[in-house]
Structure formats: C-alpha cells, structure tokens
Amino acid sequence: MFLTALLLAAQIGRAGDIDRAAAVNCGRVGFIQYAEDFAVAEPLDALFAADSRGGTGGLHALRVGQGGKVERIPVRVSHWPGRRLVAHGLDFLQEGGKSWLFVVNLGATPHSVEVFRARATSAGLDLAWEGAIKSKVITSPNDVRALSLNEVYVSNDWVNGLIEQSGNIVKCKFKPNSADDLCESAFEEGKEPVIKYANGLTSYTQGSKRFLLNAATLGKAVEIYQVSDNGRLVPYRSIRLRFGPDNIQFDGEGRLWIASLPNPREIILREAMPFAFRIPSQISYVPFGSAPGHEVQVFHDDGRIINAATAAVFYKGLLFMTAVSDQRSYACAPKRSRWR
Numbered sequence: 001m002f003l004t005a006l007l008l009a010a011q012i013g014r015a016g017d018i019d020r021a022a023a024v025n026c027g028r029v030g031f032i033q034y035a036e037d038f039a040v041a042e043p044l045d046a047l048f049a050a051d052s053r054g055g056t057g058g059l060h061a062l063r064v065g066q067g068g069k070v071e072r073i074p075v076r077v078s079h080w081p082g083r084r085l086v087a088h089g090l091d092f093l094q095e096g097g098k099s100w101l102f103v104v105n106l107g108a109t110p111h112s113v114e115v116f117r118a119r120a121t122s123a124g125l126d127l128a129w130e131g132a133i134k135s136k137v138i139t140s141p142n143d144v145r146a147l148s149l150n151e152v153y154v155s156n157d158w159v160n161g162l163i164e165q166s167g168n169i170v171k172c173k174f175k176p177n178s179a180d181d182l183c184e185s186a187f188e189e190g191k192e193p194v195i196k197y198a199n200g201l202t203s204y205t206q207g208s209k210r211f212l213l214n215a216a217t218l219g220k221a222v223e224i225y226q227v228s229d230n231g232r233l234v235p236y237r238s239i240r241l242r243f244g245p246d247n248i249q250f251d252g253e254g255r256l257w258i259a260s261l262p263n264p265r266e267i268i269l270r271e272a273m274p275f276a277f278r279i280p281s282q283i284s285y286v287p288f289g290s291a292p293g294h295e296v297q298v299f300h301d302d303g304r305i306i307n308a309a310t311a312a313v314f315y316k317g318l319l320f321m322t323a324v325s326d327q328r329s330y331a332c333a334p335k336r337s338r339w340r
C-alpha cells in the first residue's frame with residue numbers, strides 16, 4: 001500500500017566507492033512504523049514487521065500481490081497474557097507443518113522472546129500466543145533466530161550497558177507453557193568469542209552443515225558460526241565490512257541483505273536517544289556463492305529519507321526497509337539487473 005510514490009536517488013556501487021547513481025522507485029509503506037526488523041514467512045506468503053510502539057496491535061504482515069503491489073494482511077492476536085510488548089528482533093520458523101513467529105520483547109521484565117503460533121485464516125493471519133522464552137542469560141536481547149523449537153538462538157547485544165562490553169549469543173529451547181529456564185550459552189564453556197555488539201541473526205545450510213550468522217555491529221563484521229550437532233556454535237569465518245551491520249536477512253537468491261550504520265558508534269546514540277539524532281541509513285548486500293563475496297551498497301541516505309534504517313530485505317522483487325527510530329518505511333522497486 002503506497003501512500004506516496006517517491007522517486008529516490010539511490011547510489012549503487014561498492015560501499016565507500018560509490019560510482020554511479022540510479023533511480024529506484026520507492027513508496028512509503030504507511031502501516032509499518034518504528035519497526036526494528038522483518039521476518040519472511042514463505043509458507044504464509046507473508047512478510048512480518050512489528051511496530052515497537054504499537055504493542056500487539058503493532059504486529060503487522062504484508063504480501064506482495066499482482067504487479068508488485070504491497071497489500072496489508074489483517075493480523076489478529078489471541079491468548080496474549082496482557083503484558084507490555086515492545087517488539088524488537090523477529091524471526092519465523094516452520095516446523096512439523098506449524099508456523100511460529102518469534103518476537104524479542106523489550107517491554108517485559110525480564111526481557112523475553114514471545115512465541116506465537118501463526119495460522120492463515122480466511123480473514124488474514126492469526127497469531128496465537130503460545131508462551132515466552134525467559135532466562136537469566138537473556139539479558140539484553142536484540143534478535144532471535146530459531147533453527148528449530150529446540151534451537152532458538154538469541155543475541156544479547158551489549159551485555160553491561162553503554163560502556164565497552166561485549167555481547168553474546170545464547171541457545172534456548174521453547175516449550176509451550178513452560179516457566180523453566182531452558183537457555184544456556186551457545187558456545188562451549190571457555191570458548192566464548194569476543195563479540196563486539198551481537199545484533200541481527202540469521203542462518204543458512206550448506207549440504208548437511210548448518211551455519212548461524214551474527215551481525216557484530218561494532219566489530220564491522222558478520223561472524224559466521226558452524227552449528228554443531230549438539231547446537232553449540234563454533235567460529236567458522238568472518239565477513240569483514242566497512243560499516244556496522246544491524247539486521248541481516250537472506251533473500252533466497254543468494255544474497256545477504258544488511259542494514260547498517262556507516263559510523264557504528266552511532267548505534268549507542270540511537271539506543272540512548274533514538275529520536276534526537278538524524279543518523280544515515282545504508283543498505284547493502286553480500287553475494288553468497290560457495291563463499292561470501294564483497295558487499296555492494298545499493299542505498300545510502302543521510303537520514304532525511306529514513307533515519308538509521310535497522311532492517312532491509314529483498315522479498316518478491318521489492319526491497320523493503322524499515323527503522324526502529326523512524327515512522328517511515330519503504331518498499332522500493334529496483335532495476336534488478338543492476339543488483340546482480
């Protein structure tokens with residue numbers, strides 16, 4: 001649903017080496033505001049986004065219809081226990097024919113990961129709350145990636161506040177109606193790596209091997225970990241970037257989409273005073289063949305069009321971008337040949 005159709009000048013080229021500008025037709029997606037992240041739900045033919053200020057009424061979904069038209073899907077939430085919801089990172093999982101939406105909740109004390117069972121209905125989508133993951137090791141959750149209901153990874157971005165401290169990743173099981181602490185470090189004891197701000201998470205498989213990726217914002221890297229059979233993470237390789245990645249999403253076409261901060265230190269300003277600063281937005285992708293290639297920047301803005309974009313995803317031919325500290329979000333129709 002485009003409220004306005006804008007013609008934005010997007011700059012295409014290597015980050016830090018922008019060599020040409022191309023027109024990209026972007027339109028506002030008016031019903032997505034202050035959303036930190038996206039979750040692609042292929043089995044439901046939907047893209048989820050959650051308004052961090054909207055409580056359960058801020059859980060939104062859209063589909064891309066005929067001719068690339070963005071259509072809002074009505075979402076109904078049931079069985080919610082009534083507590084505060086401040087949505088942050090999102091993820092979608094299909095397991096055993098059931099669909100699940102995971103929502104990091106910064107409004108609960110302690111912070112939690114809320115788990116909804118998602119179903120398509122004749123009216124739209126139904127999200128039935130099935131429980132929450134809470135743990136003494138979930139301290140400052142940013143994003144969540146569920147490889148299965150028994151392997152739910154949560155990034156704690158900045159463990160001890162705003163001074164220089166590293167983040168970490170924990171691994172949890174989800175059992176409906178369980179109040180037990182089912183989380184532990186995702187790493188073998190004594191083998192925890194130094195993670196400079198653990199932010200967006202995603203994953204991929206290669207043959208029988210599974211990999212989890214973490215956007216290390218202040219480390220200016222996407223760290224790749226191999227997932228062992230027991231679910232523990234083993235450092236595998238690192239994609240060095242020239243910027244600080246926030247949320248990361250694969251597009252099903254071999255590209256890892258990254259919303260990032262040219263100056264990653266600004267993430268601290270954004271978290272401390274999210275609406276007081278205009279912070280640039282930068283969207284790039286890393287092509288993934290047998291190995292990750294070099295990042296390609298496709299959008300850059302000084303913060304006027306979108307302030308500190310936190311997530312980008314390429315879905316059904318459109319590039320979506322959103323920002324937790326901005327009411328604006330966009331769907332952009334690119335000249336796709338330029339992005340290959």
Ligand SMILES: [Ca+2]
Nearest residue numbers: 037089090143
């Ligand atoms: Ca996510």
Ligand SMILES: [Ca+2]
Nearest residue numbers: 199200246247
């Ligand atoms: Ca994030």
